Amino acid sequence: GAGVSQSPRYKVAKRGQDVALRCDPISGHVSLFWYQQALGQGPEFLTYFQNEAQLDKSGLPSDRFFAERPEGSVSTLKIQRTQQEDSAVYLCASSLMVGGSETQYFGPGTRLLVL
Amino acid sequence: GNSVTQMEGPVTLSEEAFLTINCTYTATGYPSLFWYVQYPGEGLQLLLKATKADDKGSNKGFEATYRKETTSFHLEKGSVQVSDSAVYFCALRAEGRRALTFGSGTRLQVQP
Numbered sequence: 379g380a381g382v383s384q385s386p387r388y389k390v391a392k393r394g395q396d397v398a399l400r401c402d403p404i405s406g407h408v409s410l411f412w413y414q415q416a417l418g419q420g421p422e423f424l425t426y427f428q429n430e431a432q433l434d435k436s437g438l439p440s441d442r443f444f445a446e447r448p449e450g451s452v453s454t455l456k457i458q459r460t461q462q463e464d465s466a467v468y469l470c471a472s473s474l475m476v477g478g479s480e481t482q483y484f485g486p487g488t489r490l491l492v493l
Numbered sequence: 494g495n496s497v498t499q500m501e502g503p504v505t506l507s508e509e510a511f512l513t514i515n516c517t518y519t520a521t522g523y524p525s526l527f528w529y530v531q532y533p534g535e536g537l538q539l540l541l542k543a544t545k546a547d548d549k550g551s552n553k554g555f556e557a558t559y560r561k562e563t564t565s566f567h568l569e570k571g572s573v574q575v576s577d578s579a580v581y582f583c584a585l586r587a588e589g590r591r592a593l594t595f596g597s598g599t600r601l602q603v604q605p
Contacts (some may be wrong), residue, residue, distance in 0.1 A: 382536075409591065418495075418593030420582050421537070434592065436565065480586070481547060482593060484529075484537040 380404065382485035384470050391460045392490045398453045399488045403472030410453050411482060412445055414471040421469050427453060460492045499519075499583045499596035506603050512570040514599045516557075516583035519564065524585040526559050526566040527552075527593065531580045540581070540585045573603045 385403045393398050403410050409428050412419035414437075423437040429450035438445070443460075447453040457464055467489050471482040500515045520526065523532030528550070529542040535537060546561035555570045583596040 409553050411592070413593075418597070420584070421593070423592035423594070426591055434590075437592065471537075477526075480591070481539055481542070483539070486536040 381384070381421075382470055382483055384468075384485040384488050386488060387486065388489050388491075390493065392493055393460060393462060395460055396456065396458045397460055397490065399457075399468050399490070401453045401455070401470030401485060403451065403453070403474075404474075404483055407472035407474045408450070408485075409473045409480075409482075410447060411471040411473070411474060412453070412455050414439075415467040415470065415487070416467055417466070424455070457458045457490075459477050462492050465490055495524070495585060495594045497586045497592075497594055497596035499581075499584055499599050501579075502598075502600035504599060504601050505567070506573055506601070508590050508603055508605055509572045510566070510603075511574055512573045512577075512601070514568040514581055514583075514601070516566045516568065516596060517564050518584045518585050520564065520581075520594075521557065523589035525556070526588050526599070527584040527586070528555070528557055528566070528568050529582045529584060529595075531598075533579070535579055537582065575603045575605055577601060578603045 386434040407449040412424040425435040427447040442458045444456045467487040470485045496519045525544045527542045529537045530540045541552040543550040543559035549558045580598045584593045
């Protein structure tokens with residue numbers, strides 16, 4: 379079956395531009411997560427949704443970062459006024475929590491380069 | 494806070510060698526522990542997991558045992574193949590949280 383998909387796969391932005399990154403989770407998965415992975419590092423948590431509710435946004439690095447999931451399916455991560463330090467791979471994951479055990483399935487990521 | 498420390502790479506082995514990648518963690522309570530793998534050009538894939546102390550996760554010849562007393566979850570494989578070349582990430586999910594906390598990753602290179 380189809381996995382988590384993300385678009386675009388690559389994005390080049392000039393410093394100061396706004397960008398929007400899209401995530402399509404696995405059908406039926408109620409939970410959706412965003413992570414940021416800097417070069418040579420492990421992913422770091424940004425935020426997560428359960429259906430359309432954003433239940434934890436403690437990892438968002440600044441108020442320039444905003445995520446939404448208005449219908450409880452597709453999610454968009456928006457970064458306003460991009461800075462060079464925003465350059466990273468942005469990963470989306472979804473999960474179907476079953477009986478307290480959960481596996482997060484990751485998409486291929488969007489590689490963002492801010493010039 | 495919660496953290497994961499794993500050995501730095503790259504780890505370079507010959508085919509059929511024994512593999513160990515060390516992973517230790519800091520977390521309160523009883524976290525769930527994971528190994529994810531990232532093959533070249535692909536996304537993160539769950540390799541194995543363990544949700545309570547002394548559990549052993551295993552998959553594709555890899556295994557790891559959740560050791561509460563040493564706060565470790567070392568990844569092992571008895572005989573590696575060239576196709577195992579990838580970056581391996583150890584991760585935890587703390588009790589009461591949904592977010593994963595990852596280590597910095599260990600690159601494995603297996604030579605024929």
